[in-house]
Amino acid sequence: MLNYMVERGAHLDAVFHALADPTRRSMLGRLAERELTIGELATPFHMSFAGASKHVRVLENAGLVKRTIRGRSHLCRLEAARLAEADAWLKRYERFWTANLDRLEALLREEDRAKAKSKSKSATE
Amino acid sequence: MLNYMVERGAHLDAVFHALADPTRRSMLGRLAERELTIGELATPFHMSFAGASKHVRVLENAGLVKRTIRGRSHLCRLEAARLAEADAWLKRYERFWTANLDRLEALLREEDRAKAKSKSKSATE
């Protein structure tokens, strides 16, 4: 749906998909140190040039990499904004692994639910 | 490779893949509020029962959900440890969106690289 695309989550689909591949994560890792051309990005993996090029495009489409063409070589640089979005999404679950205070909070919510049995809730994704 | 599986990153593949689907993210969101059966997880989406079941399995295989069978219904609960791993991976890039101090750090690293031109580096993914 268009609403979904605009409102929220569309980026996350692409970003998480892009991150779900070790080759791509490795590329991002190298780009975190310096800007690299497609060729430089390709060399560490025993993979065809075109193969690496496709990985870069996935990263680009997810907004994780931006490319500037200079002459015949394409320079890639890391673009972190979308990573920040992914991080923000994960943060919503932070309390589940920071624990401790959680046990308490869980108990409180338990009490809350016991008291107010009437409400129905909407799944905010 | 087996080495890859054991060493690092194998989880991330599965976790990020699991998160790359809006249905699955939504399920996690609901599980963050309370434990739910497969059926309860399925209802919000106009999707077959078996379809939802497969999504849950993906989450389970990624270690994001744990299931306890009680009678004929399967209770699912959120398991956050793997989310923490994903968060830890993302944190390595945090400085790229917190910015500001970065410009400085980048300059410092630039100087460093200029001084020591001898070292080769390994891509730690």
Next chain:
DNA sequence: CTAATTGTCAACCAATCGGTTTAACGTTTT
């Protein structure tokens, strides 16, 4: 015992994935 409920499994589908190869394109060098 019989029904209905809760969920899985297996087969199947079209679409996408990660990867290859070969051909082409624009840029730089000679």
Next chain:
DNA sequence: AAAACGTTAAACCGATTGGTTGACAATTAG
């Protein structure tokens, strides 16, 4: 003008994805 370089495009491949259906197993309710 020609050759070499850096990269993309297109066609293709097998594997996987998200989704369906229908049959089945197990627990629960009437």
